[in-house]
Amino acid sequence: MTGADGQAAWLEEKGHALLSTLLPALLPPDLLEETSQSLDRWLGQSAGSRNLLAHPQCLAMAARLNTRLTALGLLDTASVAVQCTLFDKTADKNWLVALHQDTSIPASADGMASVLKEGEPYVQPPVDVLQSLLAVRVHLDDCGADAGPLRVVPGSHRAGRLDADAAQALRSAHGETICTAARGDALLMRPLLLHASSRARSPARRRVLHFLFGPERLPHGLVWNRTVAGSPPPHQEN
Secondary structure, eight states: OOSHHHHHHHHHHHSEEEESTTGGGTOOHHHHHHHHHHHHHHHTTOSEESBGGGSHHHHHHHHHHHHHHHHTTSSOTTEEEEEEEEEEEOSSSOOOEEEEOOOOBSEEOTTSOEEEETTEEEEOOOHHHHTTOEEEEEESSOBOTTSOOEEEOTTGGGGOSOOHHHHHHHHHHHOOEEEOBOTTOEEEEOTTSOEEEOOOSSOOOEEEEEEEEEESSOSTTOEESOOBOOOOOOOOOO
């Protein structure tokens, strides 16, 4: 499944797709390198942040991803980037994540309960909103089987919002896929896809930029905290 059409079909069926052979059309190597180097200066000793759309290189990367994924038919034309989160796993910060779905979004609505994360409101919207979103995980480092890669339950994004017992039952029934990736690979996934991450067995740095894309206008009175549209097309002489 290397062509865009095949990747779109795989994403629809399995809830995830790895873009590696298509990467040159997604992100220029100089932007990847510049972003990788600048994040350490931006964040210092922090293990990560969920507000990185304020970071200039992440902002540029979000706009580029939006434009290219739309052109490849992997993202709706009305989509905007709404969040960028860094996950930085190292030998000193070798964390794990239990099986879960991503059900909170950086948005607010009158009458809808919210929690503050890094000073911004997050809500748990209805399932129809979550089903309209796409996460794009850009790997800034190699992530082999020993580096604590993401593990996903294929097809689980179609089961709606799941409680803990239902999630475990679905994993038992369908098993897991280990999502290894090389530096520069992009893993596309639906937020409702069940996923987890173990501690690295051979700790090495594993940085992932997790971008979230969704429709610019939301139902149910929801409003995004911030949005980033795609890059404008290059100017062409007549």
